[in-house]
Amino acid sequence: MxxxxxxxxxxxxxxxxxxxxxxxxGFQKFVMSDVLRDELxxxxxxxxxxxxxxxGNELRDSKGADVVAQMIYEHCRCFDKITVVGxxxxxxxxxxxxxxxxxxLVDVRSPESSRVKRAHGGEDVASRDNDDILKKGLDGVFxxxxxxxxxxSTLDDLHMRVDEVMREIGYAGG
Numbered sequence: 328m329x330x331x332x333x334x335x336x337x338x339x340x341x342x343x344x345x346x347x348x349x350x351x352x353g354f355q356k357f358v359m360s361d362v363l364r365d366e367l368x369x370x371x372x373x374x375x376x377x378x379x380x381x382x383g384n385e386l387r388d389s390k391g392a393d394v395v396a397q398m399i400y401e402h403c404r405c406f407d408k409i410t411v412v413g414x415x416x417x418x419x420x421x422x423x424x425x426x427x428x429x430x431x432l433v434d435v436r437s438p439e440s441s442r443v444k445r446a447h448g449g450e451d452v453a454s455r456d457n458d459d460i461l462k463k464g465l466d467g468v469f470x471x472x473x474x475x476x477x478x479x480s481t482l483d484d485l486h487m488r489v490d491e492v493m494r495e496i497g498y499a500g501g
Contacts, residue, residue, distance in 0.1 A: 335435035338442035340478035359413035434472035
């Protein structure tokens with residue numbers, strides 16, 4: 328399995344990068360928070376950023392820091408080329424590194440002012456960032472990234488930067 332992991336702060340453009348890689352390079356996209364959403368629905372609980380955060384923290388506390396990675400792996404293990412969006416802890420990264428024959432971790436970065444503009448319904452990106460960094464070790468995930476994509480301009484510029492990264496790691500197209 329070939330895996331491109333995508334990390335970044337809230338509203339940095341992680342999904343936009345993964346969607347582009349999916350449409351232009353044929354990678355199947357998986358999002359860590361989707362398994363949390365599914366689990367909330369299964370439990371009959373409301374689905375929101377807050378409840379997904381709470382459930383993720385609860386699961387990590389009771390089952391280990393890589394539990395969400397293990398859960399998403401059950402959905403993606405039969406695909407050859409995947410993107411996994413939303414790594415939050417170094418143990419999640421390590422889990423996928425062990426499972427993949429080829430693994431790249433991309434850190435999508437965007438200025439805070441841009442991320443705040445993308446926030447929905449008064450979402451507090453600063454407190455989400457703080458929770459992810461202090462409680463889950465997101466800063467450790469960033470230090471593991473081998474590729475940085477700056478999302479500080481137009482969508483076309485972002486796509487060109489992703490195309491450049493894909494060429495660098497051996498994927499033609501785009």
